[in-house]
Amino acid sequence: MAIQTKNYSFVRNKLLNKEELALLDVREEDPHAQEHPLFAANLPLSRVEIDAYAKLPKKSVPIVTLDDGEGFAQLAAQRLITLGYTDVSIFEGGVQGWKAAGGELFKDVNVPSKSFGEYVESKRHTPSLSAQEVKQLIDAKENIVVVDVRRFDEYNTMSIPTGISVPGAELVLRLPELAPDPKTKVIVNCAGRTRSIIGTQSLINAGIPNEVNALRNGTIGWTLAGQELDKGQSRKFREVGEETKKDAAQRARSVADRAGVKRTSLNQIEAWKAQADRTTYFFDTRTPEEYEAGHLPGFRSVPGGQLVQETEMVAPVRGARIVLVDPSGGGVRANMPASWLAQMAWDVYVLDGVNNSDLMETGSWKAPLPILPSIESVDAKTVSTWLKTDSNTIAIDFSTHANYVKGHIPGCWYALRSQLGEAMKKIPQVDRYVITSSPCELSLLAAQELQALIKAEVLVLEGGNAAWIRAGLELEKGPSHLASLPLDRYKRPYEGTSVDPAAMQAYLDWEFGLVEQLGKDGTHHFWVL
Known part of the structure; x- marks a missing residue:
């Protein structure tokens, strides 16, 4: 073609x-x-x-x-x-x-957002404290609160001592009750720089009375200073009262208005859903738990802090329209992310006037899918028996490498669908292959391609890895039987607890150079409030 x-x-x-x-x-x-x-x-x-x-x-x-x-x-x-x-x-x-x-x-990865964060700091000189200064404040039991603006799972892996998990878009809503005394100093941290810069500047833009500083260079800076991180913490923000919510809503709306965020209604978005000549993304920026309890049809769950950090992962069409909604937080978690998206040159709207009765759908978001190939399937118990008794059956898992390492069918091979031909040169030739994955839909596509390459029988595990786990069958952990290199995941220098300090420093040096690169590129249209 x-x-x-x-x-x-x-x-x-x-x-x-x-x-x-x-x-x-x-x-x-x-x-x-x-x-x-x-x-x-x-x-x-x-x-x-x-x-x-x-x-x-x-x-x-x-x-x-x-x-x-x-x-x-x-x-x-x-x-x-x-x-x-x-x-x-x-x-x-x-x-x-x-x-x-x-x-x-x-x-x-997420370079538009990371370079924007550096651009914000270069224009606004966002205040920050070094790891050593923050540690001194903690050790002296000063009147401070440390808020971690990453996803909860990142916070749970490693965190600053005393830190509380408050993912980015929640900050303006939750902070007033975490630090009700205006004399309390607020320290905002993430893993590196971007989310702490954006979080700190969000609180400043919203006019929070407290002194706010970013932890300079986040958990990376803390580690490079030779200081110990906590692991496995679970301190989270709590619900706030109506007065707090009302005040936060006014502050967030004011910031959004100053950033030129536009407003829209339910009637208007119905027309946009049917519009043939314009791309519109519809995102619900609350917590996943709130979304699952009840949400608007056609809206995807994308918590606001991560949306600002990873915009292109959910909205790859540059120049598209983005609509945000936060029906249960007074609009705070839509207006604050919208204010940043507007400064990142997105055409962004906040949906107002949503009532609880409009939240007609429940459960997690389901990706819209094309018609998938029809492949003969087999249940988990049968596969388990075959793998234990029949040396002519092999299972191949097309999940992400990260998921595969966390737990896979014992003896199963890991392969990337994009590298299928090369992977099959490493996997032994047998009479029967069982294909699995998370999500299970991926296994149907991989199985169809494999069937075109070989003469052996190709089946899919009915329900994929989730069905294997539901059946209570044993899992094997670790990176065994890799038929493909784990190219599907870039090892971020700020993830996990065993990162080489040289890689951390190189990452920070790279971030410091992003503003200069933006200038050379010249296509971003970023501006700062």
């Missing part, structure tokens, strides 16, 4: 004109993180069919696929066309073509 190509000037003009464009880096996350254009969102070839309809809701959006010469861009473009997308092209010359045309390349 001949697919048209697009060049650097086409992409750059789209970005400069703030027109809709999905520039998709279809390599796995690790190669993507090594170098990519600023607004190239990572949508790996392995997951195109699973993620496309949620991330690219408008079928006519201009899409340009990008790789580094592996041939993934062509394959991804073909899959997107099969899914019904009508304006799909391949970026001419891949990543090296971008570079040769004079384009700036960025390292790491």
